[in-house]
Every structure is written in C-alpha cells, then in structure tokens.
Amino acid sequence: MQTSVAIIGAGPAGLLLGHILHQAGVPFVILERQSREYVLGRIRAGVLEQGSVDIVTELGLDANLRARGLEHGGIYLQYEGERRHIDFRELVGRTVTVYGQQALVTDMLAEHERIGSTIVFEAADAAPHGFDGGDPVVVYTHEGVVHELHCEFIVGADGYHGVCRPSIPAAQLHVLERGYPFGWLGILADVPPSTDDLIYALHPDGFAMHSMRSLQVSRLYLQVDPDESIDDWSDARIWEALQTRLGVPGWTLTEGAITEKSITPMRSFVTSTLASGRLFLVGDAGHIVPPTGAKGLNSAIADVALLGRAILEHRAGDDAPLAGYSDRALSRQWKVQHFSQWMTEMLHVHREVPDASARAFRYRSQVGQLEYVTESVAARQSLAEQYAGLPF
Template sequence: MRHQVVIIGGGPSGLLLALLLRRAGIDVVVVEQRTRDYVLARIRAGVLEQGLCDLLREAGVGKRLDTEGFVHEGTVIAAHGRKVHIDFKTLTGSTVTIYGQTEVTRDLYAELDRTEAPVFHEAEGVEIHGADGDAPYVTFTRNGQGYRIDCDYIAGCDGFHGVSRRTIPEDTRREYEHVYPFGWLGILSETKPLYHELVYAGSKRGFALCSMRNAHLSRHYLQVPLTDRPQDWSDEAFWDELRKRLPPEFADTLETGPSIEKSIAPLRSFISEPMSWGRLYLAGDAAHIVPPTGAKGLNLAASDVYYLSRALIARYAGDEGLLKTYSATALARVWKASRFSWSMTRMLHNFPDEGDFLDRMQEAEIDYLAGSKAAQTALAENYVGLPY
C-alpha cells in the first residue's frame, strides 16, 4: 500500500491536516490507535482562536462552527480583590469562539467520511521506518493483519505518548519540561454558564475557571493537589469550593447541578526540539504540551497544521523551502504561546512552596494589569492568538 503522506494520529490535528492536504490533491491516509468512539469521547478545551476557525472553514467544516459557536469579545480576570475585563475586540480587533473540541473532531470525521478518506482505526504496534532516508514507511497490525504503508512523508500527530516523537533519536532531540505542583479538577454539568464570557479567578484558596460548552452546558475547574482523586470530590463539595474562590457577585449567581463528567488533569509545560527529523514532521501534543490556563493546546496544534500543510502543499508544487524551515517556524510560535500559558499560570495559581513573596508579586501583577492598557493589550493579543 502506498500514499504520499501518512498521518499518525486521528485527533483534531491529524484530521485537520488530512482534510487540508486532500483539498490540495495530496494523497493521505490516517492511522489511529484508538476507536473513533474513544476519540470522540475525549473531553477537551473549546476556546478557538480566529486562526483555527479560519482553518476549519478552509477545510470545509465551518458550517456548525459558524451557527453553533459562541463568539467571545473578552474575558474576566478576578484575583486578589480586583476584577479586570480584557476587551479582546477593542484591544486587538479580534475575538475567540467557544466550540468544543469534541464537536470539532466530529465535524472533521464527518467531512472525511463524505470525501471517503482512508482512516485506519485500532492500529496496534505502529512503527515508523526509514524516516531519515528517502523511502519512509509505517507498519502496524489491525484485527490481526499486518499492514505496511510506503510514503513520501510522515506527519506525527499522535500526542505526547505516541510513537512519533520517540522515533527521533535521543541524541538528536532536546526536551524542555516543567511540571506544576497541582492539577485541575474539572466537571461538566448541564447548567447555564456563570457569565457570558469566561471567568478566570485567583484567590488564596487557589485558582478557578468558569467556562462553557453551550448555553446549557458548563465546564468548571478548580486547582487541586496532585494527590487528589475525582472521587474525593462530591458535587456538593466542588460547588461549595468554587463559590469560595469566586468574587461574591459571581458566586451569588452560580447555577449548580449534578456533574455528568469529572476528571483531574495534571499540568505541565513541555517542548521537544526539533519538530522534524528527515521525512518525519511532528505537530501538536507530539511536540509540545502547555498548561490549559491560556487555552493554547488545540490552538498550537492548529498553527503547526497551518505551517505543515502549507509546507507539504508547496513541496508537491516543487518548492521544498517551507519544509526545510517548518521546525524553526513552528517552534518560534510554540515558545511564545508556551510563555503566555506559563505566565497566566504563574499569575493566577497558588504555589504552596513559594511563600508570601509570590503572593505579593501576583497582587502587583493584577494591579498593574488593571491600570495599564498596554498590559491588557499584551494579554489580549496572546489570548486571541499570535499571527501565523
């Protein structure tokens, strides 16, 4: 079996890349370890930058996004007794859109089905061969049958635990990692959102975030110790703690109800360099992880897909220049977005081992943000997404 490009990973980055390349006439195949139902069951972020929205429309999957997505022109940051509204539209001329990652993935699959794109689910033992040469290929087994796909290029979109990054020799890649001393406890509930925009809250009790999926489905988060488990938190305990971390005017209007999903996610910042090796190119979580504070995970994957799709399309038109610079181009944006996610995390979370000095510095940071249009503009520019 032969295809021009093998995409390893059937999450949103791999599926979006597949659609963009197919629309340019490039022959691609997607190889995914999990079932489609498993991929669609993942609960992930839903804050989409304008660049990602534009890419989805380019891929032919913007219809539901445009009719069901919620455009947000700002956000609220409430911490250390201050409440600051960051007006994205006024400060940058841009916005973000609330549309769940599950829905993005569902739309991408529907379009791939419509175009009869080849997707192999439940691919076990995926291995990459010859990526440093001129004839790479991918092998795997499925339902007990072995497969080999020869190709020109391989796109590794298979996440942090996938095979793609590990294929790059250890003496070639350099990894940077910072693990945060807490996690996020998140619940999904059939309740109306707290506010028409996202609310980020920092207090001496810890961080909280009030988000949404739609007008009747809310997603809320609490900073918790890494030793906590979801079952340690009853719904009543969660709502009680969330109220204590919000300003009174928000706490008084919080609608509560039974959780329909509850989980704890650890936080880390991680970047692996380079993002290419021979004819293997990494995109998304295969190359980098950011804490969710700045809503950059899916959006960074999208910028990788933007650069990689343009590079491969140019290559098949006879120009290899963008492929040669893909890693450096993608990493420049990755580092900037990672800095923003790190800084938001530092500004709003409790770091128990760092004492009162950090607490006072956070107070000063919020105070400066509240009084400086320049600081608000910088935050807004990063939140809505730096240009590709």
C-alpha cells in the same frame, strides 16, 4: 499500500491536516490506534483562537461551528473580590470562540467520511521506518494482519504517548520539560453558564475558572494539588469551593448536575526539533502547555497550518518551507509557552513555597501584577493579542 502522506493519529491535528491535503489533491492515509468511538468520546479543550477559527472556515468545516460555537470578545480577570473585563475586540480587534474539541473532531470526521478519506481505526503497533531515507514506511497491524504503508512523508499527530517522537534517534532530539505544583480539577455540569465571558480568578484558596461548552453546559475548574484524588471531592465540596473562589457581590453561580470530573496535573514540554528526515511532529507529539492560556489545541492547529502549507509548497517545487518547518513552529511555540507559563504563575496560589511570609509576599505580588494588567492599556493589549492568538 502507497500514499503521499501517512498521518499517525486521528485527533484534531491529524484530521485537520487530512482536510488541508485533500483540498489540494494530495493523497493521504490516517492511522489511529484507538476505535472511532473512543476518538469521538475524548473530552478536551474548547477555546479556539481567531486563527484556528479562520483555518476551519477556509476549509469549509465551520457549519456547526457557526451555528453552535460561542464567540467571546474577551475574558474576566478576578482578584480581591473584584472582576475586571479584558475586551479583545476593543484592544486588538479579534475574538476567541468556545467550541469543544470533541465537537470539532466530530465535524471533521463526518466530512472525511463524506469525501471517502482512508482512515484506519484500531491500527495497532504502528511504527515509522525509513524516514531518514527516500522510502518512508509505516508498519501496522489491523484485524490481525500486518500492513505496510509506503509514503513520501510521515506525520506524527499521535500525541505525547505516541510512537513517532520515540522513533526519532536520541542523538537528534532532546526534551525540555517543566512540571508545576498545581493540578486542575475540572467538571462538566448540566447547567447554563453563569457568565458571558470566561472568568479567571485568583483567590487565597486557589485558582478557579468558569468556562462553558454550550449554552446548556458549563465547564469549571479548581486549583488542587496534583496528587489529590478525585474521590476526595464530592459534588457538594466542588460547588462550595467554586462558590467561594468565584463569588463576587451581586453575582450568582448557578449549580447543576455534574456529569464528569477529573484531576489533571499541569506541565510544560517541548522537543528540540519537530522534524527528522521525512518524519514531522505536530501538536502534543512535540509540545504540551499548561491549560491556563487555552493554547494546546490551538498550537496543534498552528503546527498543521504551517506543515500543510510547507508540504504543498514542496510539491510545487519549493523545499525551503518544509526544511524550515521545525524552526518556524518552535519559534511560535516558545512564545506560546511563555504566555501559558505567565498566566499560570500569575493566577495560581503558590502553596509550594515553604515559608508563610514568602507565600504571602508571592500572593500580594500576584495581586499587584493583576492590578497592573487590568489597569494598563498596554498590558491589556499584550494579553489580548496573545490570548486571541499569534499569527500562524
């Protein structure tokens, strides 16, 4: 089997790159180790930066996004029982849109099926070879038969646990990683959102967040210790903690049936390179951010936008953008990492600090930081610029 670009991974990054290549007439094949049903069932992030929305719109994949996406002109920062609004439209003239990754993947996959793209689900044991030379090939097994997919480029859109990053020689790649002493207990609840814009709250008991997936479904989070068990959190306990941490006078958090709940540890991770010969990494294969800044999905889309354009420019005779892809993508990613780390440290209670006095000092300094951010036009503008999204 022969193609121009072999894409390993049918998540949002891989599917989006396929659409970029298709519209330019570049042949591609997408290999996915999971089933189609599994891919469609994954529940992930749901906040799209302005640039991500623009890319989806440019590719003509925005029909459902326009119909069902919830555009937000800002966020709320809450502390000391007060809620302050950060108005993105007023500060930087940009917005974000709440539209679940699951819905975006559904839209992109449906369009791939309409145009007849080659997507091989349940492609087991995929392994990239020869990417350091002129004949890259991906060997994989499908329905018990071993296949070879020869190509010009291989793109690893296969996530943190994928095969592409480990395939890069150890001498070419090292990993920078940081764990956080926080976990997020996240729930989906069948209840209309109790807020018009997302709420980020610092409370003595820990961080809390109110988001949404639609006008009928709310998404909420609580800071917990990363090693806690979800079995210790009954629905009643979750709602009680949310009521306490998100509560302000004159506002009501409406409760409803919890349909999904889980605890996710938080960490940062970045590889030293996103390229090795003719193999390129995008999204979680090369970097992960804590979710506080809503940057994971958007970082993957930014990578794909850069890499897709670079591949097209290579085919037009200019190799410079492809050679510079890793440096450009990582330069943006480190800015995103800083913002995500900043939001995380500002809004979470640092229980890991052993001394009670030092913990109290840390908490009061965070309150001071939030007061500065909400009261300073320059600080609000900086937050708005980064949250709504740096240029691709």
